[in-house]
Structure formats: structure tokens, C-alpha cells
Amino acid sequence: MTKQQANWSPYDNNGGSCVAIAGADYCVIAADTRMSTGYNILTRECSKITKLADKCMMASSGFQADVKALQKLLAARHLIYQHQHNKQMSCPAMAQLLSNTLYYKRFFPYYSFNVLGGLDSEGKGCVYTYDAVGSYERVGYSSQGSGSTLIMPFLDNQLKSPSPLLLPAQDAVTPLSESEAVDLVKTVFASATERDIYTGDKLEIVVVNAEGIRSEYMDLRKD
Amino acid sequence: MDQKPFSQGLLSSEADSQRTLYPYVTGTSVVALKYKDGILMAADMGGSYGSTLRYKSVERMKSIGKHSLLGASGELSDFQEILRYLDELILYDNMWDDGNSLGPKEVHSYLTRVMYNRRNKFNPLWSSLVLGGVKNGEKYLGMVSMIGVHFEDNHVATGFGNHLARPILREEWHENLSFEDGVKLLEKCMRVLLYRDRSAVNKLQIAKITEEGVTVSQPYSLKTFWGFSAFSNPTVGAEGSW
Numbered sequence: 001m002t003k004q005q006a007n008w009s010p011y012d013n014n015g016g017s018c019v020a021i022a023g024a025d026y027c028v029i030a031a032d033t034r035m036s037t038g039y040n041i042l043t044r045e046c047s048k049i050t051k052l053a054d055k056c057m058m059a060s061s062g063f064q065a066d067v068k069a070l071q072k073l074l075a076a077r078h079l080i081y082q083h084q085h086n087k088q089m090s091c092p093a094m095a096q097l098l099s100n101t102l103y104y105k106r107f108f109p110y111y112s113f114n115v116l117g118g119l120d121s122e123g124k125g126c127v128y129t130y131d132a133v134g135s136y137e138r139v140g141y142s143s144q145g146s147g148s149t150l151i152m153p154f155l156d157n158q159l160k161s162p163s164p165l166l167l168p169a170q171d172a173v174t175p176l177s178e179s180e181a182v183d184l185v186k187t188v189f190a191s192a193t194e195r196d197i198y199t200g201d202k203l204e205i206v207v208v209n210a211e212g213i214r215s216e217y218m219d220l221r222k223d
Numbered sequence: 224m225d226q227k228p229f230s231q232g233l234l235s236s237e238a239d240s241q242r243t244l245y246p247y248v249t250g251t252s253v254v255a256l257k258y259k260d261g262i263l264m265a266a267d268m269g270g271s272y273g274s275t276l277r278y279k280s281v282e283r284m285k286s287i288g289k290h291s292l293l294g295a296s297g298e299l300s301d302f303q304e305i306l307r308y309l310d311e312l313i314l315y316d317n318m319w320d321d322g323n324s325l326g327p328k329e330v331h332s333y334l335t336r337v338m339y340n341r342r343n344k345f346n347p348l349w350s351s352l353v354l355g356g357v358k359n360g361e362k363y364l365g366m367v368s369m370i371g372v373h374f375e376d377n378h379v380a381t382g383f384g385n386h387l388a389r390p391i392l393r394e395e396w397h398e399n400l401s402f403e404d405g406v407k408l409l410e411k412c413m414r415v416l417l418y419r420d421r422s423a424v425n426k427l428q429i430a431k432i433t434e435e436g437v438t439v440s441q442p443y444s445l446k447t448f449w450g451f452s453a454f455s456n457p458t459v460g461a462e463g464s465w
């Protein structure tokens with residue numbers, strides 16, 4: 001008797017790309033709004049970005065049901081934190097919480113590729129990048145998702161981040177201005193949309209700075 | 224307790240034989256769209272047992288509470304199970320007797336959680352659900368898949384509807400469709416599905432939900448056209464073929 005094969009998968013890839021770039025006093029987080037399954041588009045207007053805390057946003061792509069479950073969990077944990085400590089969670093604190101939450105399901109992972117962006121306790125931009133099981137690192141910029149292989153090399157070239165191995169440690173945040181960083185993000189997504197079938201429809205850009213949070217949208221190719 | 228032999232994998236002991244492996248009696252596509260006054264949803268009345276058309280009067284759309292309408296495709300017994308869950312949910316909601324009632328957004332959220340949690344336990348409800356409704360003037364239309372993938376949009380479809388109906392809807396849907404135009408658009412989608420989906424049957428219902436409530440139409444059939452000249456003498460030009 002042959003071993004039984006599974007006829008359904010608990011995972012699906014709903015596609016999409018996310019990017020975050022840290023600046024001296026701002027952070028740009030962006031993601032497309034297309035949700036797909038296989039070769040179908042399910043919807044053209046589904047946000048991948050969520051606000052976890054006042055100065056902390058998360059963009060995630062991968063399996064949407066896991067992404068939403070993860071976002072819900074973190075939002076709930078943040079609420080508890082606020083009740084217990086009477087303050088907002090800082091971005092580095094949320095970063096650790098996300099890592100621990102992901103590793104908790106190490107043996108049935110959240111198929112969610114995350115990029116956390118916001119301002120640290122000193123008001124400087126910070127970006128944390130993750131894999132599906134919680135390994136994370138603070139960086140100056142990052143991209144995740146289906147278009148990340150197209151986006152990341154371009155960001156590496158344009159943002160010329162210093163090696164993390166250098167001593168003394170050099171600042172990873174980009175010297176670009178906020179508007180230059182937003183333009184870079186728009187360029188990067190327009191390019192990724194050309195070649196990645198899962199990226200497109202609309203780009204949602206969120207900028208976090210000392211004044212607060214603002215959103216911007218840009219149309220992308222719908223094919 | 225006996226150790227499970229490694230070769231048997233996930234599905235060996237008696238308890239595991241209770242898990243869903245594959246669907247048995249299934250319904251095909253559900254298509255729905257937002258129109259001026261609310262939501263229009265269409266589904267045929269077929270229940271297939273593999274390739275046999277076993278049941279021909281299955282109602283695959285049901286009203287939920289005061290504000291919502293649920294349509295399902297996939298395993299029909301799982302749809303009935305979901306209706307039992309929702310019955311209990313609505314009952315408890317009514318028991319509060321506080322003048323408040325669960326709207327379509329809340330029911331959609333509940334269904335998403337149910338489907339996702341069953342997927343987490345590796346025992347899914349093998350259904351794709353379409354949830355539409357109107358509450359306080361706000362129209363809502365969403366979908367949940369068997370593994371918990373969910374979203375809302377101006378028009379949704381399950382199964383073959385995703386491939387055949389969504390493109391038509393993307394081209395021809397617009398805000399503030401009248402009731403007649405909405406029905407015409409849905410019928411256009413259902414006709415294409417009837418021609419091209421092997422498991423579709425020509426007996427369908429269209430349901431409407433507005434602020435006033437839910438109405439599910441009587442079953443009816445669509446007019447089809449088969450009078451193409453190529454069908455009348457199919458072997459002309461290739462004698463001996465069929």
C-alpha cells in the first residue's frame with residue numbers, strides 16, 4: 001500500500017513585494033496592493049501594511065491568512081503592553097516581539113516575510129528585516145516578497161550601505177532626503193512591476209516621521 | 224499508547240481518519256457583486272458527486288442574521304456545518320437583546336477565523352465562502368477560502384468563477400449599477416460558466432441583499448444558444464472525424 005499523499009496544502013503564496021528605507025529622521029515603508037493566487041489576481045486593492053504602534057509600521061507579504069493572523073496577534077499584544085506599561089511600544093521592542101512570535105511557530109511557520117519600519121527611541125529611522133521563522137537584523141533598508149530579488153540589488157546599488165563588519169560601526173541610515181527616498185521607492189516598484197507578475201496594481205507608501213504618519217498611493221501597471 | 228510507525232505519516236490512527244481528505248458532494252462557482260442598493264449574488268443549484276450530477280435543488284446561498292448573505296462552493300456538508308456554527312453565533316447575538324446585531328463585516332471576520340483555525344488543525348472545511356451584506360447603508364462583500372485567505376472587493380467569485388467571471392466583472396462592473404444591470408451582468412457571468420464549467424447546471428438562483436433585507440429568487444434557468452453553424456455539420460472539411 002503506497003503512502004498517502006496530501007491533496008491540499010495549508011500554505012499558499014499570495015505574492016507581492018514590500019520595501020522599507022530608513023532615513024535620518026524618517027522611515028519609508030511601501031508595498032504593492034495586489035493579492036494573487038496561482039496565476040489569478042484575487043483583488044487589486046489589499047493593503048499589506050499595518051500600523052503596529054505610533055511610530056512602528058509593518059509590511060508583510062507571503063501567505064495572506066498567516067500575515068493577517070500575525071498582524072492581529074501583534075496588535076493585540078501591543079494593546080496589552082499599553083495597558084501594562086501605559087506607553088507605546090518602541091520600534092526595537094516590537095522588533096523583538098515579532099521575532100519571538102515568529103519563532104514560536106518554528107515547526108509550523110507563519111509563511112510571512114516581514115519588514116518592520118519606524119522611528120527608534122531617538123527619533124532616527126530604523127528598519128528591521130525578517131525571515132519566516134524570526135531571524136532578524138536591523139538594517140538601513142530592505143525588501144521582502146516576490147519582487148525582492150529584483151528590488152534588493154537596486155537598493156544596494158543606490159543606497160550604498162556601509163558594510164556591517166566595519167569598525168567603528170557606521171550609520172546604516174541613508175543620507176537621502178524624505179522626498180528622494182519616496183521617489184526611489186516609486187522607481188523601484190515601477191521596475192519590479194515590469195518583470196514580477198505578482199507585483200503591480202497600486203503602490204501604497206507610508207512615511208513615518210516626527211510629525212506622524214502619512215500615506216501616499218501610486219498606480220502601477222495592472223498586467 | 225502505540226507508537227505510530229514513521230512510514231504512516233499524518234493520517235494513520237482512528238482519530239486521524241476523521242480529518243477531511245477530499246470533498247465528496249460539491250457545489251461549483253458563486254459569483255457576487257456590489258450594486259447601487261446592496262449586493263447581488265448568484266449560484267446554481269447543483270450538487271455534484273464527483274462527475275455525477277447527484278443533487279439538482281441545492282440552495283447554496285443562505286441569509287445570516289438581518290444583514291448578511293452567505294454563498295458557498297466546495298463541500299456541501301461543510302457548508303451545512305458552517306451554517307450550524309453561524310446559527311449559534313446569531314442566536315447568541317440575539318440573546319444579548321441589546322438592539323445591536325452582527326453586520327456582514329463581523330460575520331466575515333468570524334468565518335475567516337473559523338476557516339483559518341480549522342486549517343491550523345489540518346482539518347479544513349473544504350469550502351470557499353462569499354459573504355455579502357449591507358448595514359447602516361454600508362455595503363460589504365468579502366470572500367474566505369478553505370485555508371483562511373480572505374479579502375473584500377466590489378465583486379468576487381469562487382472556483383471557476385475566478386477564471387471566467389472575474390474578467391467580465393473587471394471589464395463591465397462600475398459603481399452604482401442598477402438592479403436590472405446588476406442582474407444582467409451576473410447572468411452574463413453565469414451563462415459563460417454554464418457553457419464552460421463542466422459541473423455547472425442550468426438551474427440557478429439570484430439573491431439580493433439591501434438595507435431592507437434578503438430576497439432569494441425562485442430557481443430559474445438561463446437561455447442558451449447552441450445554433451452555431453459549425454455544430455450542425457461538424458465533420459464538414461474533415462470527413463471521417465467526429
